[in-house]
Amino acid sequence: MASKASGIFWTWVHSSTGPKTTHFWAPVCNWFFPIQALYDWNRDPAKISKEMQCVLVCYSSLFMRWALRISPQSYILFCMHLFNATLQGRLLIRRLTWESSQQKAIEDKPTN
């Protein structure tokens, strides 16, 4: 049983879409996008780029649809883009909320 499992594992390692090939690592590195968004959970809103966050939310939303329309469908890619769109969207909302509070602070400031 153990030798059969290890046989399947090493067959996969040496396969044409295994971890020794770009076919494996290219989709895996896509996961670094949501991981980066998790790392920046409490990033200072002044240091968030509104334009880049908008683009990343749109990018992931479109690729969510793309992952289900390609053949074969890729549910892992769909999940990755779903996480990314949500987490990058959270950073975007953080930035927009901060901008709105800054604007409000300027308007509420008493003029002498």
Added chain:
Amino acid sequence: MFGIVPKLQQYVCAWNFWPAFMKKFIMSEKGPFTIFFWTPLAKWGISIANIGDMRKPVEQVNTLQQCVIAWTGLLFTRWCFIITPRVYSLVICNFCMAQTGLYQLYRKHQQGKLFTR
């Protein structure tokens, strides 16, 4: 999902002033009413947003995000060469994405702020 986009596609294609090549483009499998048209544009959007961000101060540049953009761009440039069919427009798109990411990292390095959040 609700069949709205195919109906919209039929409606737009029925307009009389379209020349034949435009009607063919509208109805094609990779035309503007399919997702396959818009996804490469979204990827170009990342490069364009990065170019726009080059005017901003380096404190606003996210080191980890640019590392991810550069690394993804480089790896997908290589991936686009080994898949079939080879799509050179995607190669250029991913290459540009990587270059803009690397340039942003270089900007941060020049000011000694590469490892500051």
